[in-house]
Amino acid sequence: MSDLQDVHAQLRNAILRGDFAPRQRLIEAELAERYGAGRFVIRNALLQLAADGLVELQPNRGARVREISVDEAVEITEIRRAVEGLVAARAAEQVTDAQIEELHALGESMTLAVEQGELLRYSDLNATLHSQLREIAGHATATRIIEQLNGQMVRHQFRLSLVPGRPSVSLPEHLAIIDAVCDRDSERAGRLMGEHIGSVIVTLRTLDDQARSMPQVR
Amino acid sequence: MSDLQDVHAQLRNAILRGDFAPRQRLIEAELAERYGAGRFVIRNALLQLAADGLVELQPNRGARVREISVDEAVEITEIRRAVEGLVAARAAEQVTDAQIEELHALGESMTLAVEQGELLRYSDLNATLHSQLREIAGHATATRIIEQLNGQMVRHQFRLSLVPGRPSVSLPEHLAIIDAVCDRDSERAGRLMGEHIGSVIVTLRTLDDQARSMPQVR
DNA sequence: GTCAGCAAAATTGTTGACAATAACTGCCAC
């Protein structure tokens, strides 16, 4: 049936998908019924989610979906800039010939997706690229940290991929990073990745300013 | 009595203090008796510790103290280099006049501690400096990540502070970082912090090599 | 109308017992 890992994953996906609004209280009994699991299982799942940074629990007051403000999203992305820069540099040092092939193929797919206006597909490929670089770098700790931060960001990243004109900025950046890694140029790969994520931060801030100036849409 | 937060903190300290050897199994019933708490409380504490990265749990096989290899310690420190560099740079941008006073005083205390050979005191002041910089930077996410990583490193950091000659390398580095922050020179502060933690990595690796060449001491 | 105090309801925190699973031990065949 539904054991701990199961429920944890389901709840996690539900939160990331937006089934629960930020700041919404998560009542154990409700969740237990919804997922057909005991309250005990739910409770442990909530503890794990709190560790993941997706919910916050206050003693005797229960769990809420953690709201991640734009300011916090920027902070998270700043850390990602530092750590993914390290990952890209390391990937450039470790990349094998076979992996170079894969990266080139990935770059072509991304170009194609943008040309054909398939934003969602491009967004997926984007995630694949970053994840591929982590794998090539073989840095377990960096991978753990980045995936933890990504989990907290998903909502904002989703908004990002829909920004008009964003792909035409980010695609060249991605291709340049791929080139640097395939050239085994560690310094350049790290720097380009830093700049790329820097542009993500700028876009995040811009989005926020636009939202503030159009309060009716918020 | 002993509630959840309590037991979690106690267990955490016990592991960090070395009361439990790495790879040692942590049996719930044993811990429950030891801390006079119910098994339920222990269980939740273990879940939180797993999230902290201090123990690892395998389904139906219980919890073990997580062993952190030197390779992993190096990985963790590499991330810290990236993130603490960011923190130092940000601290240089945000520091107030009052905080500059405090930093100078801290620098003098560190110098004094080294002159008088008080290694443990120097080690504490070292931790204080880094923590102070985090506070000045006001970067909640960076703080969270670094504290998480520190928790996993404590054992190795302890060994580090006892290395002969180490303070004479690290003290000037610390003082230089303080100067850069007090000059509000963001670029220099970040770079110096990166170099400082880079020297920590070198020392970690050197320690490991020495241990390998003297197997009887391990 | 509003505020304090109190009672009721909702929700979380904890306990003990039981079920499921993994680890261990000793036996038997070869």
Add this chain to the structure above:
DNA sequence: GTGGCAGTTATTGTCAACAATTTTGCTGAC
């Protein structure tokens, strides 16, 4: 002796009930 098998023990996973706490809604005085 050794390797596999079965029964036993140790340990974790789950459940249902109960206690403690917080939140909510009501009442009445000012």
